[in-house]
Amino acid sequence: MGQGLTHINASALKKNMEEQKPPKINFIRQFLRRNWYWVTLIASALLTAAILTSLPYGIDYAFERWLISQGLDRASIEDVDFNPFTGTLVLRNLQAKIGESQVLRVPEARMRMHWLPFFTKGLT
Numbered sequence: 001m002g003q004g005l006t007h008i009n010a011s012a013l014k015k016n017m018e019e020q021k022p023p024k025i026n027f028i029r030q031f032l033r034r035n036w037y038w039v040t041l042i043a044s045a046l047l048t049a050a051i052l053t054s055l056p057y058g059i060d061y062a063f064e065r066w067l068i069s070q071g072l073d074r075a076s077i078e079d080v081d082f083n084p085f086t087g088t089l090v091l092r093n094l095q096a097k098i099g100e101s102q103v104l105r106v107p108e109a110r111m112r113m114h115w116l117p118f119f120t121k122g123l124t
Helices: 002-019 021-034 036-069 116-120
Strands: 074-083 088-098 103-113
Touching: 021 103, 036 074, 036 088
Parallel strands: none
Antiparallel strands: 074 088, 088 103
């Protein structure tokens, strides 16, 4: 009789172990449940940093495409600096050509944006 109980307990234990998920997955789930706010905060910070880092490249691409759509053959900007916190945009060495003749050359263009009209819908 003692052996029968041992056999039943061993098979029940084996079945229970097979049904359980690997401990690594349980650890990850527990970590995320306990620290969801840290994971969210870090992911948000990384996403914000990625957007702020790639924004000058997007401005450069969009501005060059816009110049070309206005009838220029080639347009190039050497450097774009954008600081959304101070609202400054600096374009360095802007050049535009039609054929082989240079029609536009701006060594440095500085622009200052005021954010308040965007938020108060006061644009005219």
